[in-house]
Amino acid sequence: MEDTAQPLQKLEGVVEHRIYENADTGYAVFEVNVGDQDIVVAGNVGSVDNGMQITAYGHLINHPHYGQQFRAESCEMRLPQDTTGLLSYLSSGVLPYIGPATAKKIIKAFGEDVLTVISETPQRLCEIKGITPEKAAAISNEFRRMYGVREVIAWFAQFGLSSQNAVTAYRAFGPHTIEALNQNPYLLCGEPLQLKFSDVDKIAAALHVELGSRLRVTAGIVYVLRHNAGNGHTCLPRAKLLETTAKFLLVTSLDIENGLDELLQSGELQPRTFDDTEYIFLPDLLSAEEDIAARLGELSTFPTEPPKTLESDIHALEIVQGFPYAPLQREAIRMALSNRVMVLTGGPGTGKTTTVNAILSLYEGEYDRVALCAPTGRAAKRLSELTHHTASTIHRLLEVDYTTGAVRFIHNEKNLLKYDVIILDEMSMVDVKLFQSLLAAARYHCRIIMVGDADQLPSVGPGNILGEILSAGVVPTVRLTEIFRQAQKSLIVQNAHRIVQGEQPQKGTAQDDFFIMEKNGLACQKLICDLVSERLPRAYGFDPIRDIQVLCPAKKGTTGSVELNRCLQEVLNPPSPRKPQLGGEKGSKILRLGDKVMQIKNDYDITFERSGAEAGVGAYNGDMGIITEVDVESRSVTVMMDDRKYVYSADQLGELEPAYAVTIHKSQGSEFPAIIVPVADVPPRLRYRNLLYTGVTRARKLCILTGSHWIVEQMVRNVRQNLRYSCLRYLLKEAATPPAERR
Numbered sequence: 001m002e003d004t005a006q007p008l009q010k011l012e013g014v015v016e017h018r019i020y021e022n023a024d025t026g027y028a029v030f031e032v033n034v035g036d037q038d039i040v041v042a043g044n045v046g047s048v049d050n051g052m053q054i055t056a057y058g059h060l061i062n063h064p065h066y067g068q069q070f071r072a073e074s075c076e077m078r079l080p081q082d083t084t085g086l087l088s089y090l091s092s093g094v095l096p097y098i099g100p101a102t103a104k105k106i107i108k109a110f111g112e113d114v115l116t117v118i119s120e121t122p123q124r125l126c127e128i129k130g131i132t133p134e135k136a137a138a139i140s141n142e143f144r145r146m147y148g149v150r151e152v153i154a155w156f157a158q159f160g161l162s163s164q165n166a167v168t169a170y171r172a173f174g175p176h177t178i179e180a181l182n183q184n185p186y187l188l189c190g191e192p193l194q195l196k197f198s199d200v201d202k203i204a205a206a207l208h209v210e211l212g213s214r215l216r217v218t219a220g221i222v223y224v225l226r227h228n229a230g231n232g233h234t235c236l237p238r239a240k241l242l243e244t245t246a247k248f249l250l251v252t253s254l255d256i257e258n259g260l261d262e263l264l265q266s267g268e269l270q271p272r273t274f275d276d277t278e279y280i281f282l283p284d285l286l287s288a289e290e291d292i293a294a295r296l297g298e299l300s301t302f303p304t305e306p307p308k309t310l311e312s313d314i315h316a317l318e319i320v321q322g323f324p325y326a327p328l329q330r331e332a333i334r335m336a337l338s339n340r341v342m343v344l345t346g347g348p349g350t351g352k353t354t355t356v357n358a359i360l361s362l363y364e365g366e367y368d369r370v371a372l373c374a375p376t377g378r379a380a381k382r383l384s385e386l387t388h389h390t391a392s393t394i395h396r397l398l399e400v401d402y403t404t405g406a407v408r409f410i411h412n413e414k415n416l417l418k419y420d421v422i423i424l425d426e427m428s429m430v431d432v433k434l435f436q437s438l439l440a441a442a443r444y445h446c447r448i449i450m451v452g453d454a455d456q457l458p459s460v461g462p463g464n465i466l467g468e469i470l471s472a473g474v475v476p477t478v479r480l481t482e483i484f485r486q487a488q489k490s491l492i493v494q495n496a497h498r499i500v501q502g503e504q505p506q507k508g509t510a511q512d513d514f515f516i517m518e519k520n521g522l523a524c525q526k527l528i529c530d531l532v533s534e535r536l537p538r539a540y541g542f543d544p545i546r547d548i549q550v551l552c553p554a555k556k557g558t559t560g561s562v563e564l565n566r567c568l569q570e571v572l573n574p575p576s577p578r579k580p581q582l583g584g585e586k587g588s589k590i591l592r593l594g595d596k597v598m599q600i601k602n603d604y605d606i607t608f609e610r611s612g613a614e615a616g617v618g619a620y621n622g623d624m625g626i627i628t629e630v631d632v633e634s635r636s637v638t639v640m641m642d643d644r645k646y647v648y649s650a651d652q653l654g655e656l657e658p659a660y661a662v663t664i665h666k667s668q669g670s671e672f673p674a675i676i677v678p679v680a681d682v683p684p685r686l687r688y689r690n691l692l693y694t695g696v697t698r699a700r701k702l703c704i705l706t707g708s709h710w711i712v713e714q715m716v717r718n719v720r721q722n723l724r725y726s727c728l729r730y731l732l733k734e735a736a737t738p739p740a741e742r743r
């Protein structure tokens with residue numbers, strides 16, 4: 001967050017001493033002799049060695065902890081040329097078997113040619129006493145490897161790309177990285193770097209790759225598919241893919257058609273045809289949908305014997321809770337006990353949780369190991385509060401393997417989970433890859449109960465599993481429809497059902513838990529601040545920070561989450577000399593002592609402590625907490641999320657955002673005592689039913705819509721189900737059909 005607007009300064013000198021180096025990220029700190037003094041240089045510049053000549057570009061800054069240092073944005077390095085530099089370089093232990101004494105002997109023997117000898121004719125090193133042919137080969141190999149990384153860093157630097165990217169590329173592509181990238185710069189769009197296509201296009205243009213070249217076209221097609229996976233599609237119809245790619249790449253459709261055929265032939269992409277439409281998949285997403293379909297299809301076709309005492313067991317539960325189950329609830333309970341897989345779906349207040357509780361009790365009488373889980377930390381917490389059973393996130397159930405860098409799970413098909421039953425709530429939020437992983441780790445006989453509301457927004461990741469399962473009609477399903485009397489009293493519940501049925505929500509009166517207040521633009525912004533800071537705490541006793549949540553359809557605009565966060569932070573947690581803070585430069589986000597914050601991406605590595613309980617790792621997208629400490633010196637922030645205490649270091653602060661106002665998308669799976677949804681200035685593309693429905697159903701005790709009623713009307717009317725391309729429904733039907741009956 002420091003000032004980088006000033007022109008870059010240049011620093012030239014010779015590396016005197018390495019202080020710190022992180023081989024994974026390419027971050028290095030070292031002392032450089034610039035003639036009359038030594039200056040500490042830090043930055044993502046890759047590996048450096050004593051004696052190297054460097055030219056760095058960056059800024060001289062005053063680090064609060066380490067004092068004056070040069071923060072390098074980029075750095076060119078040359079191996080030492082003269083014998084003094086060479087001696088310093090070789091004496092530093094940079095190469096195996098060469099210490100200061102051997103370095104002296106080698107330089108004496110080969111002078112300024114020493115590095116050429118090491119690289120080209122290492123056998124000549126055997127002229128030095130003590131260097132065997134094996135040692136000479138090891139020295140030469142190590143030198144070439146290091147030099148290779150450096151060359152890759154230099155190649156990346158000429159296109160303005162970081163050393164961190166270079167180190168990652170070198171690790172993926174090996175000693176021939178530059179050769180491979182010169183031949184096909186579009187490799188940079190794929191794993192592991194996934195750079196933006198337009199940026200790679202510029203590099204390709206500099207390397208004289210033509211617009212219509214096969215390399216560019218095939219990379220463009222894969223890129224379009226991957227981009228669409230980011231928007232939730234597991235595949236695209238062939239025609240749509242061709243059309244989108246042609247527009248994106250500005251080349252003829254014939255070129256694209258040929259490119260696609262090549263990718264299909266090589267297996268880099270895979271086709272499936274259903275209802276006369278050819279769908280094109282990235283292989284990993286196809287195998288995710290196929291695996292899910294195969295498993296659920298198989299489980300669906302093998303019902304089990306229900307326990308003989310089932311009816312009397314259900315009756316016993318009814319006596320304990322004091323009311324009978326409704327017919328559909330009974331059907332769901334029976335289904336859970338007589339099938340290996342099922343879906344339980346329904347809107348708010350239709351008795352899903354009551355039914356899950358019954359299923360849980362009966363399963364616990366039957367089986368030893370029943371797991372309850374949900375896709376997010378907040379959803380798991382809510383589930384465990386409602387059922388009084390331990391519930392965990394799917395990630396925690398599968399246990400993330402932290403050692404590999406990529407997200408892998410400790411429980412998988414080779415190391416199965418030891419559960420007899422898995423009950424999975426908030427199914428609408430689960431994406432195909434995560435569900436594939438969960439099913440793969442489930443034992444063969446494990447029952448799978450999926451619970452969710454298909455009218456909620458679909459998952460952030462690719463797929464629309466719940467919607468697809470329901471439309472396939474293969475998996476045994478109960479759809480609860482009755483709104484129970486208890487829930488009927490709530491206008492939140494009534495209005496949620498109205499919205500789903502395309503009816504307008506009713507404005508409430510003073511006794512109700514749902515209101516619509518007409519205000520637009522800045523007046524709406526001001527109204528929200530007043531409601532949160534004064535009116536609702538006064539009228540209902542809500543804590544403005546912990547109980548009230550503003551949920552925005554959009555990020556941008558006067559009543560978007562960014563602007564509202566700024567205003568609410570100012571009102572609820574204003575600056576004060578007693579409240580240290582970070583950020584704020586040039587309008588960047590501020591993190592201040594006492595702020596409510598949200599974790600905005602999954603971090604599987606971050607550790608937390610708990611007083612009186614075991615420490616652990618992981619903070620997940622959507623987790624919320626309060627800043628309890630800000631250390632300006634080390635630029636670190638301490639956050640309490642329930643009983644978990646996290647310390648975010650300077651480089652992890654990007655994972656946190658103020659959370660007085662969050663988007664409805666980020667609030668999926670969570671509930672709050674009171675919510676306010678600004679329905680003013682909502683961009684047209686975000687005016688749709690499921691978004692409003694998901695927002696409204698997050699409220700437990702109070703829901704206020706502030707904005708204009710005609711935007712509410714538009715949102716209710718617009719049923720543009722976030723159309724998601726997926727073939728799970730077809731694959732499920734196929735999997736549940738005996739082979740002989742398939743077409």
Ligand SMILES: Nc1ncnc2c1ncn2[C@@H]1O[C@H](COP(=O)(O)OP(=O)(O)OP(=O)(O)O)[C@@H](O)[C@H]1O
Pocket residue numbers: 323324325326329346347348349350351352353354355484485486487
């Ligand atoms: N068979 C029943 N008879 C009477 N009341 C019931 C019955 N089943 C559930 N209820 C009541 O209806 C209300 C809503 O039930 P429940 O919490 O199970 O619904 P839900 O679908 O999980 O709702 P939400 O999704 O909003 O959490 C609760 O007060 C519950 O006690």
